[in-house]
Amino acid sequence: MFDEPSLTKALAEIGYRxxxxxxxxxxxxxxxxxxxxxLQLYGYPLDVVASDFLTAHFGIRNKDAQLFxxxxxxxxxxxxxxxxxxxxxxxxxxxxxxRLAGDWGxxxxxxxxxxxxxTVASKVRDTIKYKVFPAVRHVVNVNRLLAFLLAxxxxxxxxxxxxxxxxxMIVDLAHRLGMEQGVIEEALKPYLERIGMELRRAPNPxxxxxxxxxxxxSFNEGLARNDRS
Amino acid sequence: MxxxxxxxxxxxxxxxxxxxxxxxxxxxxxxxxRVPAGHHDGGQWTPMALAASAGSxxxxxxxxxxxxxxxxxxxxxxxxxxxxxRQHRKGVEAAKQIYLRDGYSVxxxxxxxxxxxxxxxxxxxxxxxxxxKTKEVIGVEVKTTFFDTIRLNSDQVAKxxxxxxxxxxxxxxxxxxxxxxxxxxxNGCAAVDVRTAVLRAAxxxxxxxxxxxxxxxxxxx
Numbered sequence: 084m085f086d087e088p089s090l091t092k093a094l095a096e097i098g099y100r101x102x103x104x105x106x107x108x109x110x111x112x113x114x115x116x117x118x119x120x121x122l123q124l125y126g127y128p129l130d131v132v133a134s135d136f137l138t139a140h141f142g143i144r145n146k147d148a149q150l151f152x153x154x155x156x157x158x159x160x161x162x163x164x165x166x167x168x169x170x171x172x173x174x175x176x177x178x179x180x181x182r183l184a185g186d187w188g189x190x191x192x193x194x195x196x197x198x199x200x201x202t203v204a205s206k207v208r209d210t211i212k213y214k215v216f217p218a219v220r221h222v223v224n225v226n227r228l229l230a231f232l233l234a235x236x237x238x239x240x241x242x243x244x245x246x247x248x249x250x251x252m253i254v255d256l257a258h259r260l261g262m263e264q265g266v267i268e269e270a271l272k273p274y275l276e277r278i279g280m281e282l283r284r285a286p287n288p289x290x291x292x293x294x295x296x297x298x299x300x301s302f303n304e305g306l307a308r309n310d311r312s
Numbered sequence: 313m314x315x316x317x318x319x320x321x322x323x324x325x326x327x328x329x330x331x332x333x334x335x336x337x338x339x340x341x342x343x344x345x346r347v348p349a350g351h352h353d354g355g356q357w358t359p360m361a362l363a364a365s366a367g368s369x370x371x372x373x374x375x376x377x378x379x380x381x382x383x384x385x386x387x388x389x390x391x392x393x394x395x396x397x398r399q400h401r402k403g404v405e406a407a408k409q410i411y412l413r414d415g416y417s418v419x420x421x422x423x424x425x426x427x428x429x430x431x432x433x434x435x436x437x438x439x440x441x442x443x444x445k446t447k448e449v450i451g452v453e454v455k456t457t458f459f460d461t462i463r464l465n466s467d468q469v470a471k472x473x474x475x476x477x478x479x480x481x482x483x484x485x486x487x488x489x490x491x492x493x494x495x496x497x498x499n500g501c502a503a504v505d506v507r508t509a510v511l512r513a514a515x516x517x518x519x520x521x522x523x524x525x526x527x528x529x530x531x532x533x
Contacts, residue, residue, distance in 0.1 A: 123422070123423070123484075126397070127397050127400050129423045129436030129437075130433070130434075135397060136401075136423075138422045153486075161488055162478060162479065163429060163478065163481045163488050164481070164488070166427045166429065166480070166481040167481060167486050177484065177485065179421060181421070189401045189402065189404070189405045190401060190404055190408070190421055190423075192422050242442070243417075243420075243485070244485060245487055245488075248486060276447075280442075280449070281487070281488055283447070283448070283488070283490065284479050284488065284490065
């Protein structure tokens with residue numbers, strides 16, 4: 084059985100507050116960097132609402148950088164990019180807690196009929212505390228978020244995120260921090276292949292074109308930036 | 313405030329990925345037991361038996377008789393028992409391991425909702441992988457069954473074809489999904505019979521591959 088009260092209590096112990104169903108925001112988040120925990124319940128068939136299994140993600144974002152990134156991808160990406168929809172608590176930079184923990188069970192999920200609510204809550208809390216915090220707890224300002232996004236390491240490697248969105252966030256943050264256009268472009272060079280994966284069906288699938296255009300947009304207060312207001 | 317040292321932001325080298333093929337094999341065995349008529353499998357631990365390279369793709373209608381020793385399990389499934397879920401998860405986990413073995417990256421390791429242009433409801437895949445050669449991001453559908461018949465779901469197939477033709481968007485991570493793949497597991501059958509032939513043909517035309525394993529957990533060739 085899904086025991087949300089136990090989870091809410093366990094997550095409160097490490098500074099997360101429930102903001103809506105299955106979404107928790109770190110109270111130690113800053114205006115610059117927000118941290119989230121997302122719970123996901125599912126069962127079989129997958130298209131039927133069920134709560135047989137629980138998996139979870141942690142997420143990290145700068146809201147403005149995220150908006151810029153999403154708008155950039157909608158502008159230059161494929162047709163399906165128009166389907167991206169975010170509410171106030173969404174973030175695409177999210178990563179699986181169960182994969183990080185390694186002991187949640189098959190498919191990095193808890194089978195809720197086999198473990199107590201207390202055990203689930205404790206394991207989720209401890210995974211965050213001992214596996215996530217060492218990697219992201221210090222990321223509370225724009226400087227650190229930029230460095231975090233530019234790195235390619237566990238628990239948040241580029242291969243498990245949307246590279247074009249990540250690049251968009253980096254461009255926005257780097258511009259705000261005073262990096263020059265050429266430096267930003269150079270910083271993204273190692274990730275062009277990853278960025279390009281998301282652009283395979285874009286009108287122009289060249290990742291270098293994409294990077295240059297969004298850098299220009301950012302610096303020129305171009306289309307993407309204007310559209311966010 | 314500004315950054316001048318590029319080295320601060322250099323990423324770690326990415327691991328090299330091996331490549332692999334994901335195309336199934338198998339053949340139709342007319343002696344295998346079948347699921348009772350009128351059952352809706354919907355992607356569960358349901359009747360199945362392979363397709364792709366099988367030879368069972370001739371659209372023939374098979375007997376609905378079921379083996380006696382499978383009725384108990386089937387009754388449990390019909391009653392919503394836990395065993396089918398457990399077996400299905402084992403199948404999904406086995407499928408994941410096969411993709412990893414073949415050099416694919418598992419991008420999302422559990423159930424994922426995918427928005428497909430033109431459809432009001434999402435398509436759910438069991439997990440998402442990335443092809444090491446083409447870099448295509450693929451939604452994987454795992455079909456499991458006690459018997460040897462897989463009944464495809466027309467809504468799922470329509471969405472699968474749309475995904476391959478025009479791309480779709482995973483809700484978690486906002487990944488573009490542009491490929492689909494099926495893996496099937498049964499309870500020891502040598503092959504699965506995929507129904508209906510029309511739906512199967514739609515998948516074949518869209519070049520959506522099938523693989524088949526006789527039991528969850530076995531290693532596919």
